[in-house]
Amino acid sequence: MGNNQFKKELKKGTLITLKQRVEIIVILQEYADVYAWSYEDMPDLDTNIIVYKIPLEEGCKPIKQKLKRVHSDI
Numbered sequence: 908m909g910n911n912q913f914k915k916e917l918k919k920g921t922l923i924t925l926k927q928r929v930e931i932i933v934i935l936q937e938y939a940d941v942y943a944w945s946y947e948d949m950p951d952l953d954t955n956i957i958v959y960k961i962p963l964e965e966g967c968k969p970i971k972q973k974l975k976r977v978h979s980d981i
Contacts, residue, residue, distance in 0.1 A: 915939070915944050917935065919931060919932075
């Protein structure tokens with residue numbers, strides 16, 4: 908959805924029927940101006956809610972861990 912200037916991408920479930928998929932797309936296009944696509948669209952949002960902080964002890968260095976792959980059938 909969206910235009911070429913700012914592409915708005917949304918992922919839909921794969922277990923829905925074609926009719927449900929079409930209905931969802933129609934509703935999303937009809938109400939596209941209601942959804943917040945970026946944080947700039949939500950100026951009154953409290954940043955204490957949306958900002959993720961990793962609590963670290965003073966003086967401890969973060970350690971980058973090895974990426975863990977998930978089985979494709981899950």
